[in-house]
């Protein structure tokens with residue numbers, strides 16, 4: 522994404538009540554920020570925010586946090602929220618963070634997040650930049666630290682190389698299982714059910730690019746034991 526510095530962005534973000542300014546202080550207490558205690562889902566690299574804003578409006582029984590590292594991009598999402606506020610339609614179950622996703626474990630406690638959405642993440646095509654991809658192994662380890670057991674990651678892209686890399690990384694993971702995948706989401710009746718389009722998804726699918734999607738489920742090794750068998754194991758030690 523080409524970025525242009527927007528002079529007003531810093532000030533608008535600073536004053537916005539939708540943006541959490543010291544997110545580390547909320548670690549373990551994110552539910553207190555919202556009207557209702559309900560599952561917490563994140564979009565990492567939300568861009569201009571269309572997906573997460575639409576999700577929040579469609580699913581009021583879920584709390585959402587949109588994460589974007591660039592102020593000039595987050596500013597666009599805040600402009601959309603302002604339009605909704607003026608129309609009396611802004612969702613109350615949505616907040617934004619201007620952070621790098623690398624810092625997730627400093628901001629969310631273990632098991633605090635139910636689901637993570639990664640939509641059209643930057644591909645970082647050079648091999649030496651592979652660890653910057655949001656579906657690389659170092660990032661999966663960060664997600665493992667904040668997701669609930671059974672928590673999910675949903676990833677969409679039109680970039681086939683990035684998708685293949687992401688599938689390989691997930692297949693090699695000891696923690697995440699590939700639950701579902703498709704190489705053509707918009708023609709996959711089951712996986713496309715309830716699909717909410719992102720800005721990039723609309724742009725690339727209108728050019729005829731098929732959209733790939735995978736869903737990963739977190740399944741740490743020890744969750745294969747029931748609570749009582751874990752108790753037995755502890756007593757045997």
Ligand SMILES: C[S@@+](CC[C@H](N)C(=O)[O-])C[C@H]1O[C@@H](n2cnc3c(N)ncnc32)[C@H](O)[C@@H]1O
Nearest residue numbers: 566567568589590621622640641643719720721
């Ligand atoms: C290609 S855009 C996709 C935007 C949106 N998800 C969509 O599908 O329309 C990727 C976005 O991810 C953001 N991003 C990339 N790496 C990030 C990171 N480590 N932490 C937070 N945001 C990141 C970029 O700044 C950019 O806005």
